[in-house]
Amino acid sequence: MATKCPVCGSADIQAENVDESLPVPYGPAATFSTIQYTCNTCGESGDFTGENTAIINEALQESISVSASAILEQLSAEGISAAYFERAMRLPARTTARWKSGELSAAALALLRLVCTYPWVLEVSDADFESSVSKSKLLEAAAGVVASVFKEKVSTGQVDVSMSSSQVNIDVKLQLHGQDVVQVTTGTSEQFTYLGPVALLSTG
Numbered sequence: 001m002a003t004k005c006p007v008c009g010s011a012d013i014q015a016e017n018v019d020e021s022l023p024v025p026y027g028p029a030a031t032f033s034t035i036q037y038t039c040n041t042c043g044e045s046g047d048f049t050g051e052n053t054a055i056i057n058e059a060l061q062e063s064i065s066v067s068a069s070a071i072l073e074q075l076s077a078e079g080i081s082a083a084y085f086e087r088a089m090r091l092p093a094r095t096t097a098r099w100k101s102g103e104l105s106a107a108a109l110a111l112l113r114l115v116c117t118y119p120w121v122l123e124v125s126d127a128d129f130e131s132s133v134s135k136s137k138l139l140e141a142a143a144g145v146v147a148s149v150f151k152e153k154v155s156t157g158q159v160d161v162s163m164s165s166s167q168v169n170i171d172v173k174l175q176l177h178g179q180d181v182v183q184v185t186t187g188t189s190e191q192f193t194y195l196g197p198v199a200l201l202s203t204g
């Protein structure tokens, strides 16, 4: 049966293939070609046959499946084995192997993406979400991010510490790439001076 316009019923329809892509976290973008119909009688356009949803879903599933394997491989390269992942998350053995072979639920995919982004949540889960462990792992991760931003933005630095019986003075001089010297001076609670852009600590 010929495709007809859903608005005016005309069979004077033209079809055009439209190449599109959708990003998939930690995987290749899903690329697909949808069919866009246009009615030459009334001008209505769209997916007259309703076939595009299936086309998009199939492409998304393919990219998601590749991304799940890529995430597990990346974790493995970071020293996080499938066995540890399963033990830390209290999952049955071989769960991740089943995910890899295609039995991947939406919840499993969400968990994989979270762990890939914040691998330290495995240690928090492994410690039964104990409050002090969750806080220290978060601080540790934040310190790592701050250190990497410093490494990226600061070319040289100098830290001077002087102590007396009543106070500790820490003077930090940082040379930012392509910028003037930023000086940060901290002292006791009575004496605190901060000179320099707060943006230094921003990851943006």
Ligand SMILES: [Zn+2]
Binding pocket: 005, 006, 007, 008, 009, 010, 039, 040, 041, 042, 043, 044
């Ligand atoms: Zn029409």
